[in-house]
Amino acid sequence: MRRIHTVVGLAVATLVLGACGGSGGRDPSTLAVPGDHATIQEAVDAAQPGDLVLISPGVYHEQIVVETDDVVIRGLDRNEVVLDGRDELFDGFLVVADGVAVENLTVTRYVQNGVIFTGDTQYEFDDPQADQEAEVGAAPTGNGPGVLERYRVSHVTAVNNGTYGIYAFAARGGLIEDSYASGHPDSGFYVGQCKPCDVVLDGVTAERNSIGYFGTNASGGVFVVNSTFRHNRLGLTPNSQVAERLAPQEGAVIAGNLVADNDDPTAPAITNGFFGGGIAVGGGIGNTVIRNRVEGHDAFGIGLVPLDGFLPMDNRVEGNVASGNGVDIVVDTDGEPLGNCFSDNQITTEAPDGVVASLPCNGEASMFASFPFPSAPAPPDVDYREVVEPGPRPSMPAPATAAAPPAGEPPAVDLESISVPA
16 A cells, blocks of 8 residues: 655645745756657656656556656547556546646546646545545544645546546545536536635536536635537536535636536446536525526426535526526525525526525525425446447647746636637
């Protein structure tokens, strides 16, 4: 069993390095794999802050641990640079350093995660069962054991891994863009236990996962925008749970996404998971759900629902287009407004009847009838390893010559420019 113990030391080293001028005055280097180093891990271990690890096409049976700050790891071809865990290795990339970027490659068939960024120094690299038990036993409040700062994922394909595709836990300052996840029995994209998270997911696609996006206790500066969530069992859910620290979840923005047909029986199932929903705010607070297109769900399109003892409160649902769902909008709060509101949504069905008019964003709220949490029968589980892999995905432009800055703070999101997708 290998346990990562070095994050605190790295943080101290980063402070000293920053005081000396970032990379210490040296020019960044490019470390080629396999030209300069036979393996990706050898190149990563040799890299210094500011360096680029550039990987040639090939299949690499490695699990990579990144412990050096401000390193960029990039494939020369998104579809031809493949990290394959062969259903034996645990994580494709375990990143425990600040400012790291992973770009333009495919990560598949790892027992746990395709790519994980975490500031949790107790993360078990070689024991997924220990990780699961530790997570369930985590304290319900507090800042956690550490926070990773700054990360970027761009043009990465994560398919058929055993838990998550792209996973950020106890990490802040992230950008996940133009990436794809499918065939995961938990979620394609996961952001959890951070406050503030300061993370942007932009232009991502999640298909045939149990859940497309899972945001447990992910609060503050969370933006999921301009993305596609389809053919999962559940589209996306900002949610509160006691199994992780920093509950309740609050302050995510879900905007301009296509959320369609998330009732797919060919997607793998999560234990005690939900089936047939588009956007579910599960016990979240102060979230904004605006200008999404949500269609084709057996249970509901957009739901404000309780989860794990938490009630959804102060959420704003505005300007969405929902159609072809079992129910387009559902509110399950025992008739209590709890500060939730609706404005300018295009829908044909709601539950309970009259709930949207009872909860206006520009007016006084009123009590409404109680309505139980709706659900659709879940089909049998599917082996995630048998989910059909996607075709080629677009590579990043000019990967051999494009600039390779370390991960910085995520870009600002211009919500006014985001419209309902076609």
